[in-house]
Amino acid sequence: MATKKFKCTVCGYVHEGDTAPKECPVCKAPVEKFEEIVEAVPEKKKGLNTNSNVYTILYAAVMVVIVAFLLVFVSQTLKERQTANVINDTRQQILSALNMRDQADVAATYDKIITADALMQPNGKLVAYEGEFNTSYKSEFDNGNFHVFVADVDGERKFVIPMNGLGLWGTIWGYIALNEDRTTVYGVYFSHSSETPGLGGEIAGTKFQDRFPGKLVVDGDEIALKVLKYGKADKSSQYEIDGVTGATITSTGVNTMINKVLTAYIPFLTKQCCKEGGCEEGSEECCEVHNVESNK
Amino acid sequence: MANKNNEALKQPMWVNNPVLVQILGICSALAVTAQLKPAIVMGLSVTIIVAMANVIISLLRKTIPNRIRIIIQLVVVAALVTIVSEILKAFAYDVSVQLSVYVGLIITNCILMGRLEAFAMQNGPWASFLDGIGNGLGYAAILIVVAFVRELFGSGTLFGFQVVPQSWYEAGYLNNGLMIMPPMALVLVGCVIWFHRAKNKDLQEN
Numbered sequence: 001m002a003t004k005k006f007k008c009t010v011c012g013y014v015h016e017g018d019t020a021p022k023e024c025p026v027c028k029a030p031v032e033k034f035e036e037i038v039e040a041v042p043e044k045k046k047g048l049n050t051n052s053n054v055y056t057i058l059y060a061a062v063m064v065v066i067v068a069f070l071l072v073f074v075s076q077t078l079k080e081r082q083t084a085n086v087i088n089d090t091r092q093q094i095l096s097a098l099n100m101r102d103q104a105d106v107a108a109t110y111d112k113i114i115t116a117d118a119l120m121q122p123n124g125k126l127v128a129y130e131g132e133f134n135t136s137y138k139s140e141f142d143n144g145n146f147h148v149f150v151a152d153v154d155g156e157r158k159f160v161i162p163m164n165g166l167g168l169w170g171t172i173w174g175y176i177a178l179n180e181d182r183t184t185v186y187g188v189y190f191s192h193s194s195e196t197p198g199l200g201g202e203i204a205g206t207k208f209q210d211r212f213p214g215k216l217v218v219d220g221d222e223i224a225l226k227v228l229k230y231g232k233a234d235k236s237s238q239y240e241i242d243g244v245t246g247a248t249i250t251s252t253g254v255n256t257m258i259n260k261v262l263t264a265y266i267p268f269l270t271k272q273c274c275k276e277g278g279c280e281e282g283s284e285e286c287c288e289v290h291n292v293e294s295n296k
Numbered sequence: 297m298a299n300k301n302n303e304a305l306k307q308p309m310w311v312n313n314p315v316l317v318q319i320l321g322i323c324s325a326l327a328v329t330a331q332l333k334p335a336i337v338m339g340l341s342v343t344i345i346v347a348m349a350n351v352i353i354s355l356l357r358k359t360i361p362n363r364i365r366i367i368i369q370l371v372v373v374a375a376l377v378t379i380v381s382e383i384l385k386a387f388a389y390d391v392s393v394q395l396s397v398y399v400g401l402i403i404t405n406c407i408l409m410g411r412l413e414a415f416a417m418q419n420g421p422w423a424s425f426l427d428g429i430g431n432g433l434g435y436a437a438i439l440i441v442v443a444f445v446r447e448l449f450g451s452g453t454l455f456g457f458q459v460v461p462q463s464w465y466e467a468g469y470l471n472n473g474l475m476i477m478p479p480m481a482l483v484l485v486g487c488v489i490w491f492h493r494a495k496n497k498d499l500q501e502n
Binding site: 050055056059060063064067071075078081082085086088089162175193194196197198199246 | 328333334357359360361362363364365368371375378379382385386387389392397447450451471473476491
């Protein structure tokens, strides 16, 4: 296809071939009147062909690379602040369980109130947790690291236990604060990832959470605290709590979560280390919190 | 030209409302309207994202290869939403917690793709910006109307504050549980469309 184009300068006829014709077939002009047409290559480049395959592929590739770099850059520059926010939020949730919601300076209050982040040993003893502040207590629970936060509220010792479970649409989590007797509820905090607003989402509201304080968790050696379908709870019972109206599955999820998590904490809740001996009758020495005060 | 820009801003608010006439973004209208607060936040976020995406696509419109234009639009929207969500997480953590999954939902909001494809690909950046703002606000207005009715009758509250007096409940008044359910949002949007068509006779189909 290496054809050249020749144009007759008299009538404008265009001949295609390797050489110019001897005479123009239209106006009979001689060969000298023919001019070679040089293909307008530069002209083609001016109007960028946005439909060519090469252009499309290059465009997509450049686009993806730019966007990828942009996202990496944004994510890297903001990471520190985001992590700090998550830690702050987790601390606020722990404080919320101690009925200290919406603190202005979370970090300062947390340092003041929470005296220790401890791990429960199989016999119920508490030993200081040495690692960095954790924000995912689900994986900690699954790994057998049972965290207990020791708090000092106006001179009274409280224990906060993190909980994780499943609601209707996604995960739910919360913190339960107990008095020093390790069975009376001092306060709770629940949150959720994707429960229905106005129904299951109400577990995050104070209306539901205010039903917990004063209830008892343990009866003998078992977890007795129960969240029942709305209206089914016996008002005089120390263990039963009404769920959220119209959110039976989420309420059941809260009940299952409390039961599952606190069952794992039974050695701590029932002060098992005292019963097993090793300390004198009546003495609570071995159930004291061991060297956790040093850790903040 | 000024008149055209004016039209781009005002048309989608009422006569060519994205939810009522273009029937775009219905799915998110169902998901976030059980309460007023998330509805407003969602409406505002969509407004900002549509406006920004419209401007970017409008600036790029002459270079975008025709065959992959939808993918390019999607990449721009997804990148924008991700960046906005990252910034919220860093500087307005409370808002980002409230928005939670809805931020991601903005990417799939059909209003975005609809406006990019229908408007930003043919018009200049300023007109596209106004079109984005107009459509976002038109969408937000419908969300707020629906959320107002649903929260008031479904929970007896507005913005989380109790407005139905306790004495009514004692007298036997009950919240309408159906209002909280997603199907009711569809019925309410239907009612608004009914009202809207009654006011705009030229939109009625035979």
